[in-house]
Amino acid sequence: MWILLALFILAAYFLIIRPQQRRRKQMEALQHSIGPGDEIVTVAGLYGKVVEIDDKTVTLEVAPGVTNRYARQAIGQVVTPADKPEAESQPASSDVVEPE
Numbered sequence: 679m680w681i682l683l684a685l686f687i688l689a690a691y692f693l694i695i696r697p698q699q700r701r702r703k704q705m706e707a708l709q710h711s712i713g714p715g716d717e718i719v720t721v722a723g724l725y726g727k728v729v730e731i732d733d734k735t736v737t738l739e740v741a742p743g744v745t746n747r748y749a750r751q752a753i754g755q756v757v758t759p760a761d762k763p764e765a766e767s768q769p770a771s772s773d774v775v776e777p778e
Contacts, residue, residue, distance in 0.1 A: 688765070708755070709751065709753050710750075712728055712753065713731065714728050714729060714738070716728045716756055717726060717756070717757040718736075718738070718755065718757060719753075719754050719757055720753060720754055721754040722752070724746075725740070726746070727739045728737055733750075734749065734750060735749060735752065736748050736749075741777075
């Protein structure tokens with residue numbers, strides 16, 4: 679019986695606790711690697727450009743001249759050019775056919 683309980687605890691550690699710790703460390707590294715000029719998405723889904731950053735907060739420009747201040751933990755991901763919604767909605771220049 680004790681062996682079964684120990685196996686259950688060991689399995690829970692490797693299947694639940696360890697991957698969660700790894701994800702937490704990756705998010706902390708991401709949140710500390712950003713700087714002014716980076717485009718990010720908050721955990722709530724708001725896109726913005728980092729204007730200013732300090733130890734606990736980040737100031738995002740969400741529209742020209744409009745800034746919001748968020749906690750660093752609110753940063754969900756850094757936007758890469760392939761992730762931008764504008765790139766998906768606009769056709770690529772090779773897809774556009776010019777009429778003759």
